[in-house]
Amino acid sequence: MRISCLVGIAGALALCTAARDAAATNAVVSPPNCNEAGFAAALATVDNSGGGTITFNCGVATITFTGYKQVAHAVAIDGGGSVTFDGGNSSAFFQVFASGSLVLKRLTLQHGEFNQSHALENFGFLRLDHVKMLDNASTAAPILNLGAMIAEWSTFAGNSNTGTTTNGHGGVILNDGGMATVRNSTFSGNAASTGGGAIYSTSVLEVWNTTFSGNSTTAPGSGGGAIYQTGNGTSSVSYATFADNTGQTFGGGVYSEEPSVLVVSRSVFSNNVNGNCDGGSKSLISDGYNVWSGATSCPFSNSGDGAGNPMLGALANNGGPTQTRLPGAGSAAINRVPHAQCVLAFDQRGSGRPGGANAACDSGAVEVGGAIDLIFADGFE
Known part of the structure; x- marks a missing residue:
């Protein structure tokens, strides 16, 4: 292993890197350079x-961004559950090139x-792992995915998109021609003006073990309070909970627009406005x-589909x-x-599924x- 150090802006030894070969260099951000x-x-x-x-070796720290950062190669950023990136209500965070891969882990982005742009913009590969994305507001979706994206074990709360027409799609994620997978995550209190209070997708979307609570659209004639699916291809939602979401005019929980196909299974819909x-009979299908x-x-009539009170807690x-x-x-x-149809071995919390043999x-x-x-247990493994 090769060890090298960088001298910080204050002249103190602040950044040390360790690399196993010339193509992989790691870095530790340490005082006094726990800043942008x-x-x-x-x-x-x-x-x-x-x-x-x-x-990071910064303890509990907030780093305020004044401009977004670009990623062209394979970069992972691990905040250890103690680091917050703050846009100061004026800056975006990252743009991932088509050649790039960005893994954000155990971080808060607020x-x-x-x-007219996005807090996170992905043309390559983006993974959010145990990330909290809170109170990001713009006139476009906070996250734009044009590549491949995975969000897991993450929380998206209080984000908003106040844009008009197509800019108003997606209160958190606009999956626009990419492929997005969302699992073991929660979307709460997010809003978009024109569609998809949490997610607006024009391409392949996979969602499982995820909770959507209190998301909304705000413009007259808008819909898809939690998810709005359109475009081509087949997407899926499984083992999801949709509760108290609001579509301003239609689709308080989910809306699927032809020619897209959204297959929904093993999910709960409770009091969505x-x-x-x-969705259309060919675009919204139950498994x-x-x-x-x-x-x-x-509009579901497959095995096990039916009305009933899920009696959800807050x-x-x-x-x-x-x-x-x-x-x-x-x-x-x-x-x-039924046991034979359980499919997944765990739920959103990491709890075993089913509860017994x-x-x-x-x-x-x-x-x-x-x-x-x-x-x-603490939200950061």
Whole structure:
């Protein structure tokens, strides 16, 4: 292993790098350079070397961005659960080139704002792992995905997109021609003006073990309070919970527009305003075991589909790294999925699914009674 150090802007030894070969350089951001300039120097070192990992020896720290950073190679940034990137309500965070790969882990990204653009823009590969993305506001979706994206074990709360016409699509994610996978995550209190309060997708989207609570669209005639799916291809939602989302005119939970196909299974829809699930008969399809309650039914009639009260609790810490809506005793979601159809071995919290040998599974993001892996208890493994 090769060890080298960079001298910080204050003349103190601040950034040390370790590389196993010339194509992989790691960096540690340390005092007195726990600031934007120190982080930018670390990023330049790692990215220019062809890739590597950036970690922090800063304790609990907030680094304020005044301009977004570009990534051209394979870069991982691990905040250790203690580092926050703050856009100061005026700056975006990252742009990932088509040649680039960016993994953000155990970080909080907040107050990002970039008019007519995006707090995170991905043309290559983007992975959000145990990330909290909070209160980012702009006139475009906070995250634009044009490449491949994975979001897992992450929280997206209080983000908003106030743009008009097509800029107003996606309160958190605009998946526009890329491929996005969202799993074991929570979207709460996000809003978009023209469609997709949490996610607006024009291409392939996969969602499972995820909670959507209190997301909305705001402009008259808009819909897809949680998810708006359009474009071509087949997308899927499985073991998701949609509760108290609002589409201003239609599709309070999900909306799928032809010619896209959205296959929904093993999911819970509870009291979503202006439609739990809407779409054309060829574009919104059930793969079974969905349950819904409220004023509007879902157009599903496959095995295990039906109305019933899921008796969801409030969004709360029910174990695991993200907040969830836990079904109460007597919930229509409990034991709805036959054992042979359970498919997934764990729920959003990392709890075993099903809760016992040969038992049935619960619809929705949470498996009631499952044993929770304590590694996820604080939200940062």
